[in-house]
Structures are given as structure tokens and as C-alpha cells.
Amino acid sequence: MRDHEDVPYIVIERESQGGGVGSFLLGAMVGAGLALLFAPKSGEETQEELKLQAQKLREVAEERVRDAQRQLEDRLDGAREEVSARYDEVRDAVNQGRDAAVEARADLEDRLERSKAAYRAGVTAARETVAAGAEEGDA
Numbered sequence: 001m002r003d004h005e006d007v008p009y010i011v012i013e014r015e016s017q018g019g020g021v022g023s024f025l026l027g028a029m030v031g032a033g034l035a036l037l038f039a040p041k042s043g044e045e046t047q048e049e050l051k052l053q054a055q056k057l058r059e060v061a062e063e064r065v066r067d068a069q070r071q072l073e074d075r076l077d078g079a080r081e082e083v084s085a086r087y088d089e090v091r092d093a094v095n096q097g098r099d100a101a102v103e104a105r106a107d108l109e110d111r112l113e114r115s116k117a118a119y120r121a122g123v124t125a126a127r128e129t130v131a132a133g134a135e136e137g138d139a
Helices: 017-038 043-138
Strands: none
């Protein structure tokens, strides 16, 4: 029985998308140059083929640029929607906080007025009691 380490395997590495277009264009240019060197065609045929290859290369490059633009626009749209949703949440929270503060202030002012009224009533009652006691002492 064969050992696991004896089994041949293939490793496939994938580069990031950022360098793909530049590498592609470089490879296409090198390929076109090699095709010129080894082509068994006449100069006119070679020039025509180069024009066709250049046109294909341009179309591929333009399509890749359009794809990148679409991806960027999709990401920007998603980010804009997320920012807008967060903005709405924050605005609602601020409005709720403001409403709660106004309500709390009104409640506090009401309690303060009741406390002042109770204090004034207590002072008045105390004065009346003192005055009534003084009148009884005089009589």
C-alpha cells in the first residue's frame, strides 16, 4: 500500500484580482511578440493578425474595466445604503432622547412646583399656628 506522502499532488495558487489585468496585458504583449517571431506568414498577414489581436486585447481590457467599475458601484451603493440606515437609526435615537429629556424636564418642573407649594402651605400653616398660640396666650 502506498503512503500518503508518495501520492503526487498539484498546488494551484490564485493571485489577488488587483494584479490580474497588468499580468494579463504583459502576457498578451509577450505572446504577440513571440507570434511575430515564429509566424510563417507574410508581413501583411502578420500586421492584420496583430491588429485583430490588439482589438481583442482592447475589448477584453475594456470589459474587465467595466466589470471592475460595476463591482465598485455595487459596493458603493451597498455602503451608501448602510450609512443611510445607520444615519436614520442615530437620528431616531437622538429624537427619542430629546423627547425623553423634554418629558423628564416637564415632570421635574411639575414636582418642583408641587414641592414649593407644599413648602409655602407648611410655612403658612406654621405661621397661623404660631399666631393662634400667641392670641391664646394673650387672652
